[in-house]
Amino acid sequence: MAHIGTVKHIPKEVRYNFLQMAAPASYVAGLGRGASGFTTRSDIGPAREGPSAETIADAQAKRGEDVPDPDAFQDPDDERNLFAGTVYEADDEEADRIWDSVDERMDARRKARREAAEAAEEAKQRALNPKIQTQFADLKRSLSTLNDTDWDAIPEAGNLTGKRRKHNMRLEENQNGRTYVVSDTVIADAANRNILLGELDKAQQENGGFDTPANDGTMTDFISIGNARDKVLSLRLDQASKDATNGSSTSVDPRGYMTALNSQIVQTDAQIGDIKQARQLLQNLIQTNPKHAPGWIAAASLEVHAKKMVAARKIIAEGCEKCPKSEDVWFHAAELNTPENAKVILGKAVQHVPQSVKIWLKAASLETDTTAKKRVLRKALEFVPNSVRLWKETVNLEDDPEDARVILTRAVEVIPTSVELWLTLARLETPENAKQVLNSARKRIPTSHEIWIAAGRLAEQSPTAIGDIKVEDNSEQTRKLATQVDKLMVGAVGSLKKNQVLLSREQWLQEAEKCEQDGSPLTAQAIVKATIHQDVEEEDRKLVWLEDAERAAKGGFFEVARACYVVLLETFPTSPPVWRKAAEFEKAHGTPQAVQDILAKGVQHCPHAEVLWLMAAKEKWIGGDVPGAQDILAEAFKQNEDSESIFLAAAKLAAETGQLDAAVQILEKARVQANTDRIWMKSAVLQRQLGHLDAALEILEQAIKKFGTFDKLHMIRGQILESRKETAQARAAYAQGCRSCPKSISLWILAARLEEKAGITIKARSLLENARMKNPKNDHLWAESVKIEERAGSTQQAKSVLARAMQECPTSPILWSMAIFMEAPQQRKGRSVDALKKAGEHPAVILAVARLFWGERKIEKTRQWMGNAITADADWGDAWGWWLKFEKQHGEPERQEAVIERCVAAAPHHGPVWQAVSKDLANAGKNTREILELVAAQLQ
Structure with missing residues (x-):
């Protein structure tokens, strides 16, 4: 035995005196070495569930003991067993609510007294057992007297537990003078831990492996144990394989077993x-x-x-x-x-x-x-x-239609009230037999509207029709067939009324739409004609029927909408708006001949409706029938002698067809008969196009004396003088126009541009400033001021003017589109976001965003935003020009042609560049396609 220190004799009663001492407060055994938190058998109970109450009762009965009654101590208010199987109904809920209200009432009677008693008891307990913070309240208050020096003198807090423990141990050792003997095993183990072995000993070399010494002197060979374990496992696997082969046990498919495991749903305890x-x-x-x-x-x-x-x-x-x-x-x-x-x-x-x-x-x-x-x-x-x-x-x-027909024949005999079986049988029969089947069905089921509709469809698909009959076909055979179907549906409605079957307008319209979907347009029209009068007051018919027609057209049911317009025209033949709506519908969804037929009937019923005459003449002109258009306008003159619109249309038709002298004569006659400002203006414009500037100025002089407040007269006069390099006279003409028409924005802009061209930029700024004073919050005037500064090379001044403009017109799309491109390239995207928030519905702003994507070479994104600009306003010609310019740079010829075709169909008229190009005298007489090409080339 090895010893450390000196062993002294210690009396037994002194050596173990701590065993008789009481444990300190809040002492937990083993807490210092982490031996806490364990769960023992006494904590969780026995491993097996004990006997049930029924088993215990049976055992007591066998032993002769008295079995206690489980209901002896049952609380009478406890309904757990008595009403365990009942349903909690409304009356139970009401009873519980009443008892709760009673309890609340009784509780509220002495609530104040009870709360006071509870507060007094709480104060008493607080006085007997004060909190720690209450005990040190006076010391906390005394801390307020400490100065900075006293605070600095307080030492930093640290972990002094270990130091204090060691210090106390040394003090105790010095006081008692005790020493302890260390075991030899501890010393040997410490020595072996620090030994480094460089070779194997003789026993290890002979045995061929490492042996672990045990306390009893035996050696454990882990290699032998591993080999034995592998051998036993191999024997068990071989035995299991033999059993599976002999059929003594069920074989397991590993793949199927794993699939079954994956398909299982793991359920929780709940x-x-x-x-x-x-x-x-x-x-x-x-x-x-x-x-x-x-x-x-x-x-x-x-x-x-x-x-x-x-x-x-x-x-x-x-x-x-x-x-x-x-x-x-x-x-x-x-x-x-x-x-x-x-x-x-x-x-x-x-x-x-x-x-x-x-x-x-x-x-x-x-x-x-x-x-x-x-x-x-x-x-x-x-x-x-x-x-x-x-x-x-x-x-x-x-599979055989004949067998199916035989079965259905028997079916309708057994179930004569089944509409579906009758209709199915009619579809399988020949047209002649189908008619007989439907007649029999009508007799058996007189309240079925489906049978009448099927009869109408059968009449429409009658073999008397040649080929595929369309509604647009105006042949005599089609009209007879349509008349036959119409009479059939009128009879159907009357028969159903006699049998007390009343369908609403909406139901009949739905049936008509269904017929159109199934390919029976004449039947659909016949249903509308026969039932559209139902459930509508006489004074509301026009409005309601127009709404029905528009709703059907939006839904794609054009035949139903056409039938609505037919009834409208028959009921209100002298209403020009109805004829115009019908003509516009046919133009959008019908044929040119149908449009001309409607307009021809319209001018007969409404001879004084100028718009119908003009639409009829235009359709003839578009169709290439110029003499026909002239004949229509000549007839229109007879019915409307002093019509400004007809005079102007006749003059335009003559000018477009190259009959300039006739156009001049028509306008001369118009100035005498109609004598309106637009006719005088068109006369001056025509003379200007012909190059007769003196005659144009003379006409303008006379017109200004009569219509001095018509700003376009002053504008044309100033432009003619400006084209003749007569700057002073042009300045005077614009000045007169600004005095006579101070609200005309275009006049002020033309006057300012004249001064700018003359090199007097200060005068141009002054004119625009004066114009803004007379026309406050006008974004076009502010935009022109910004452009003047840009053209003068004053970028900072342009930004300053733009800032002022946006303060006065914060939602102007024109100003926002200019503001985007006046920012630095890295700031334009953020500016575009603000522009979209303020004025995102205008095509100018959307175009600006599209141009930003264009600059970043995001082709599809640019194309999408170009389409958004067109959707916002298809009449904005500049948007079409930018789109065509983009497609010419990045698109295929097919895309370019698609843009042009859509622009021609939209026929735009507005946009700064579009209006400047289309009203240029050099471009007079050019169509929309040519104007679009010029606009795309001019945009930059």
């Missing part, structure tokens, strides 16, 4: 508990009321949810025995079993419920052979001959 509780409830239900079929179905469904198919089949089989007259139980049983077993189950089912269509259809669906299905369905028809669904399924299985 879900398992819910399933058990539900199983118990359903068990009580089916035991209490075994004739209740939904209870058996619910119990079986619960077992299916719990993945216990055997139990589910057993339960549903018992349900079939208990409830043999319930088709749902039999059907559910068939669903839970294999197809072969399901056939047997359904065979038993039809013996108990032979009238169940659901069971027969399920039995037929289980058959894989068509012949077997037919056999099952025909057997079903013997038991249930009045089932429409069984007849339909039987007919659907027939």
